[in-house]
Amino acid sequence: MKKFMPIILILLFVFNFTSVIYANDNFLNPSDINAESAILIDGNTGEILFEKNIDKKMYPASTTKILTGILAIENGNFNDMVTVDAETPYEIKGAHIALEPDEKINFEDLLNATLIESANDAAVVLAKHIGGSVEGFAKMMNDKAQDIGAKNSNFVNPNGLPDENHTTTAYDLAIITKYAMKNEKFREIVKNHQYTIEPTNKKTEQRHLHSSNKLLYGTSNINVDGKTVEIKYDDAIGVKTGYTDEAGQCLVSAVERDGRMLISVVLKSTGNNLWIDTHKLLDYGFNNFTTTILGxxxxxxxxxxxxxxxxxxxxxxxxxxxxxxxxxxxxxxxxxxxxxxxxxxxxxxxxxxxxxxxxxxxxxxxxxxxxxxxxxxxxxxxYASISNSSLFSNFYPWLLIGLPILFIIWSFSTIRKKIKKKKYATKSDITYKEKY
Structure with missing residues (x-):
């Protein structure tokens, strides 16, 4: 038995060593994420669970509309009928719902078009309706972002179309989304991937909207860490995709499971890596972290x-x-x-x-x-006597009583000095007469 003891000890050491390695296999390195910038946070507490270039200024593309949407919800009226201005339909590039000048459309339809279809024209019409102009709404966006806690963002439009001055960060988008997901109406909208706008004064047919957020419905397969899975992620509840040539593929996601919410942000990814990156982040969060009660x-x-x-x-x-x-x-x-x-x-x-x-x-x-x-x-x-005394608990009684007392003391002192001086003068005069 003694002959085999060293071998047994070596085997135990190797077993323990490989167990430690296996236990650390789930650790996610920044290099494991294709995106240029990414973050994973706890959606309830805001704790950062993973980060990669989270404060790097990036182009957000249509993930901008998360902030547009929550501002519209907080400042708009869902009963409003909004009239489309003459300029917007001809100024907008990218995704749209073919709004026409003087078209009257319900506020809620515009909001759903912005968040689900990612319609750039709907976002601008909303911005003008709420902020008076794109510039006015952009100021509201920046003020709101700062109030929420964003540190390195500057928004110049409501839809995320390219502008060198329109930038944000993965961290800022994450905390903006955390804030937005507290709003029930916002959550209700972004968890849907379809919506229908009824005919208007300019359109005789329904408009059927479709989200590009395949995390909510996608059946295509992707390979995540050697496993083939559907793009759809169980318990996903939103929130927004984005793409421009400058921004690359962008996705902000939220998943709620067993009372926990995770929010991931992926900026400037490519192709299916957008979904793979997001799956990796969310899997990492659910597999390696737990909400712990400390007190x-x-x-x-x-x-x-x-x-x-x-x-x-x-x-x-x-x-x-x-x-x-x-x-x-x-x-x-x-x-x-x-x-x-x-x-x-x-x-x-x-x-x-x-x-x-x-x-x-x-x-x-x-x-x-x-x-x-x-x-x-x-x-x-x-201490109680002093504290409970009205004289000690209020400065004004002291002032009202003290000033007259001080005045009396001063007056008495002055009169006394005058009397003393007069007596001294009289005494000196008598002494002078007796002497001479």
């Missing part, structure tokens, strides 16, 4: 010492439920660091923030939560 709202944290109070301590609890997307198997590696505010003293109000909890993984703070008080702590003794 619960009102969970006990610690008893915290309070100065000058009618109680010497207050119970501090977690201010919210804390959940975060983490690599599978890392939950037990997360540690907590409790940081209390300086000079905690009465009075303390119920719900007051007393400090924070830092959740740490691999020496990095991955999320935080406030520590809050569960009760009121009042001042005690002399």
């Amino acid at each position: 619960f709202k009102n969970e006990f944290v610690k008893n915290i010492e309070i100065k000058n109070g009618n109680n010497s301590f207050v119970t501090g609890v977690n201010g919210k439920d804390v959940s975060i997307t983490l690599p599978k198997g890392t939950k037990n590696s997360v540690t907590k660091n409790i940081i209390l505010n300086d000079n905690l003293e009465a009075p303390i109000s119920k719900g007051q923030v007393l400090g924070k909890i830092e959740y740490i993984l691999n020496d990095e703070v991955i999320t935080t939560s406030n520590i809050i008080s569960t009760s009121d702590i009042k001042l005690m003794g002399v």
Whole structure:
């Protein structure tokens, strides 16, 4: 048996080594993605799960219409009948729904045409209806993008047609999409790949719209990491494709499964690599990450010492439920660091923030939560007397009482000095007469 022990140990080492390699096989490298820029985020928390050139300025093509769509929903009226202006039908290139001058079309039809058919003419008509002009709407787009948290975007039109000044990033598109997907109407539209516009005053036939987002319906096969799968991705709920020669193939996708939402952005991919890249990103997210609960709202944290109070301590609890997307198997590696505010003293109000909890993984703070008080702590003794006195709790009584007192003291002091001076003068005069 002793003769075989070294061999057994070597075999165990090889087995463990290959197991580690296999465990890391699912790691996705930037080089595994064909696209020039890509990102995968948790659609609920915004955590970045994969990145490749996520802050590089790129041409977004029709993925621009995600921002156009959410702005239209938030600022438009679904009951409006919109009249097409005389210029737009003749100025638009690329995808369109053949709008005509003076055509009256429902606002909701224009919105669906923008997000499903990716109609450039519909997007511009919407922009003019809401913003007064393309320029006015572009300003609204940039303001909204900045409010959402976009850092490196500049939009000059509502449809994404080429312009050297019309750029965004994978990161910015991801957080814009995360914001948009919170809107039920937006979600309702982008999950569909078909829509019908009824006849208008200029069109006698229905217009049938079709989305180019094959992630929702595509039955063609692609090869993803050696496996043949359909382009359609289970549980996909949107959102938008895009293409121009300058931008290449672009796709922003959202998938919701078991309470989790993942959002991927792929910019400047080629051919079927667009779908392959997207599948790789989404597979990576679902296979390697899980939403982990780290804390619960009102969970006990610690008893915290309070100065000058009618109680010497207050119970501090977690201010919210804390959940975060983490690599599978890392939950037990997360540690907590409790940081209390300086000079905690009465009075303390119920719900007051007393400090924070830092959740740490691999020496990095991955999320935080406030520590809050569960009760009121009042001042005690002399501190309470001083605090409760109307004289000490309001500056104006002091001002109203103090100024007259100061004036009386000043007046008394002045009169006293005059009397003293007069007495001194009289005494000096008497002394002078006696002397001479």
